[in-house]
Amino acid sequence: MRAKSLMLGGLGLMLALSGTAYAQGDAEAGERKATACMGCHGVDGYRNAYPAYRVPRIGGQHGDYLVAALKQYQAGERAHSTMHAQAEELSDQDIQDIAAYFARQKQ
Ligand code: HEC
Numbered sequence: 624m625r626a627k628s629l630m631l632g633g634l635g636l637m638l639a640l641s642g643t644a645y646a647q648g649d650a651e652a653g654e655r656k657a658t659a660c661m662g663c664h665g666v667d668g669y670r671n672a673y674p675a676y677r678v679p680r681i682g683g684q685h686g687d688y689l690v691a692a693l694k695q696y697q698a699g700e701r702a703h704s705t706m707h708a709q710a711e712e713l714s715d716q717d718i719q720d721i722a723a724y725f726a727r728q729k730q
Pocket of ligand 1: 662664679702706709
């Protein structure tokens with residue numbers, strides 16, 4: 624019993640370190656971390672506070688696409704000062720969690 628849970632724990636750690644699949648993200652944690660994003664990206668029933676802005680909808684987007692996009696903003700491979708500032712603050716785990724949260728939402 625104990626040996627088995629240790630093995631599973633080790634497997635989980637390996638998956639977490641490989642850091643590719645968004646499925647490792649914790650959508651519950653992502654929901655809390657995504658509050659700052661909601662002011663612009665919104666969810667059903669929300670409206671952008673600044674209608675002058677065109678903001679892409681990210682709820683329901685594929686998780687791996689979201690992870691890739693955030694890492695590109697973070698690295699400056701996608702040029703957008705606002706999203707660069709947003710992504711800069713995020714750890715890899717934050718990105719996974721947030722992606723899992725948005726990917727879970729229905730279009
Ligand atoms: C101040 C407004 C604002 C905030 C806050 C914000 N974003 Fe964005 N986001 C934008 C805008 C504007 C774009 C479009 C940028 C572009 O054209 O590349 C964008 C683009 C994106 C994209 C790319 C979407 C696509 O279809 O390619 C992702 C992913 C994203 N944001 C995630 C987030 C996450 C996660 C957060 C919270 C950590 C966040 N954003 C916070 C304004 C914002």
